[in-house]
Amino acid sequence: MQLFSFKKEILLNGVGFKCFYNLKKHFLLLQIGKSHYVKLNNYYYKDIVIKTKKNKLLLLSKSSAKLGNFCANIKLLKKPDPYKNIGVLVKNDKNLRKLKVGKRR
DSSP states (O other): OOOEEEEEEEEETTTTTTEETTTTEEEEESSSSSOOOEEEEEEETTTEEEEEOOOOEEEEEEEEHHHHHHHHHHHHSOOOTTTTEEEETTTTGGSSSSSSOOOOO
């Protein structure tokens, strides 16, 4: 059993947002509101273990720097909407806990 000292959980919030991981070929498929799947290769980040559910990603690694870079690459694909809480969100991120208040009439 391998011990991983760093972990991050990424949530895909939105209608139809899904993720799939191919273990043999080391690539991650994301459907994040575009007309096609987004494919991320995991060749450089082979020491990162990816576990997926329907709309959750759990990233485990021994290296904090590589984990942060890979997580940032995923976050750049779909920036979170501060009004609707839709997009790629990192769990326990302090910037995204509060939603902005919209216009009041």
